[in-house]
Every structure is written in structure tokens, then in C-alpha cells.
Amino acid sequence: MAVLDDIREKLIDGDMNGVKEGVNQALEQGVEPAKILNDALISGMTQVGQLFEDGEFFVPEMLVAARAMQAGVAILKPRLVEDDVKPIGRVIIGTVKGDLHDIGKNLVAMMLEGVGFEVVDLGTDVTPEKFTDALTEHEAQLLGMSALLTTTMPAMRAVIEKLKEAGLREKVKVMIGGAPVTQNYANEIGADIYAPDGPSAARKAKQAMGA
Known part of the structure; x- marks a missing residue:
């Protein structure tokens, strides 16, 4: 469908206004909101992630594409709720x-939204208690933690211990990332997923959900 192809191209180009116009145009043409979300925004963002992993896109291009995607999702959100479209x-x-530090975490959050997750962002300096409370309150299936300093990495282990205490560890997948974080560290503390960047976080999170 031409209008969906156009939205996808505009998203990849990071053209926020073009995405908004395209989404509104598609809605006016009677295209289902879920189809716009899946076949234009999510498929476009998946392509952006692939371009990043192939070394053709870098963080700035990914950020502007993610912001364009968010602008499109904001228009669709009320319609998706009406249609009871689930993340x-x-x-x-x-x-x-x-x-x-929050730049990497924000980018991961945008990429996760870009592939169809509902994201609850707790911000920075988040205590183990706040993580576990939010998991319970929102009945989330996935927990993403970021650290940019080697001195704050042990806090990730503390959160996993807290999850065990709260009886939540078996109910949630734990994903970690950040500049000093490695696959070895993820293995050491018992995290389920290590993601070095936003696109791999989105891809691995989808795999974890069987999507």
C-alpha cells in the first residue's frame, strides 16, 4: 500500500512531519490503525535497527527515526486503545x-516502543525496590537495566536479588546493557539477555517474548 510505504520511508529518513502527515492520511483513507502501526511504523523501525547493525546508520540517525516513529505512534495511540490492540x-x-546517564537507556526505550512494546521508563538512579514495585504494578514481562559506570554495575545484581526476594524472578526476563556491561557480566549475575545497543535490545526482547 503506497501510503504505508511512504510512512515507512519518511520514518527511515527521520522526517517527523512527514510521518505525522502520512499517518493522518492513512487514517483518512480508512487504513486500520493496527495495520499502520505494524506495516509502516514497526516495520520501518525494524529496518532502521537493521541499518544500524549493518553499520549504515549511527546513533543520530537512529534517534531522529525513533522520534519520528514516536510522533506517529502518538497519533495512533487513542485509536489503538479504542480497537483494543495489545502491545x-x-x-x-x-x-x-x-x-x-540516560541517553543509551532512552534510545533502547524508543527502539522497544518502535517494535511494539509498551514501555514504562523509570528514569535514572532507580532503586531495586522501585524496579520491583513497578514490575508488580504494571505486570510487566521484561525488565531492562542500564549502567554506564563500572561503579554502578553491582546495582544490577542487587536488583536481581531483590526480584528473587519478591518472588518475581521466574516471572520476568531481565535484560541489561550499558558501555561497561558485557555478556560475561550478564552470565555472572544471572541476567537473561545482554544487549549492547538499542536495535539488538529490541530484537532480543522480541525473541524473548516469542514475537
């Missing part, structure tokens, strides 16, 4: 206690 999963995300 593929719900994610709690935050930067761990003692760490105030």
Missing part, C-alpha cells in the same frame, strides 16, 4: 541506582 509485551526500564 507484544510490557517493559520496565531504567538506569540503576547511583547512575544518572
Whole structure:
């Protein structure tokens, strides 16, 4: 469908206004909101993630594409709620206690939204208690934690211990990332997923949900 192809191209180009115009145009043409979401916005964002992993896109291009995607989703959201379109999963995300860095975490959150997750972003300096409370409150299936400092990495282990105490560990997949974080560290603390960047986080989160 030409209008969906156009939205997808505009999203990949990071053209926020073009995406908004395209989404409104598609709605006027009677295209179902879920079809616009899946066949234009999510497929476009998936392509952006692939371009990043192939080394053709870098963080700035990914950020502008993600913002364009969010602008399109904002228009669709009320219609999707009306149609009872469910996200593929719900994610709690935050930067761990003692760490105030959020650029990488924000990018991961946008990429997760871009592939169809509902994201609850707790921000930075998030305590283990706040993570577990949010998981319970929102009945989320996935927890994403970020750390940019080696000194704050142990907070990730503390959150996983807290999940065990709260009886939540078996109910949720734990994904970690951040500049000093490695697959080895994820294995060491018992995290389910290690993601070095936004696109891989989105891809691995989808796989974890069987989507």
C-alpha cells in the first residue's frame, strides 16, 4: 500500500512531519490503525535497527527515526486503545541506582516502543525496590537495566536479588546493557539477555517474548 510505504520511508529518513502527515492520511483513507502501526511504523523501525547493525546508520540517525516513529505512534495511540490492540509485551526500564546517564537507556526505550512494546521508563538512579514495585504494578514481562559506570554495575545484581526476594524472578526476563556491561557480566549475575545497543535490545526482547 503506497501510503504505508511512504510512512515507512519518511520514518527511515527521520522526517517527523512527514510521518505525522502520512499517518493522518492513512487514517483518512480508512487504513486500520493496527495495520499502520505494524506495516509502516514497526516495520520501518525494524529496518532502521537493521541499518544500524549493518553499520549504515549511527546513533543520530537512529534517534531522529525513533522520534519520528514516536510522533506517529502518538497519533495512533487513542485509536489503538479504542480497537483494543495489545502491545507484544510490557517493559520496565531504567538506569540503576547511583547512575544518572540516560541517553543509551532512552534510545533502547524508543527502539522497544518502535517494535511494539509498551514501555514504562523509570528514569535514572532507580532503586531495586522501585524496579520491583513497578514490575508488580504494571505486570510487566521484561525488565531492562542500564549502567554506564563500572561503579554502578553491582546495582544490577542487587536488583536481581531483590526480584528473587519478591518472588518475581521466574516471572520476568531481565535484560541489561550499558558501555561497561558485557555478556560475561550478564552470565555472572544471572541476567537473561545482554544487549549492547538499542536495535539488538529490541530484537532480543522480541525473541524473548516469542514475537
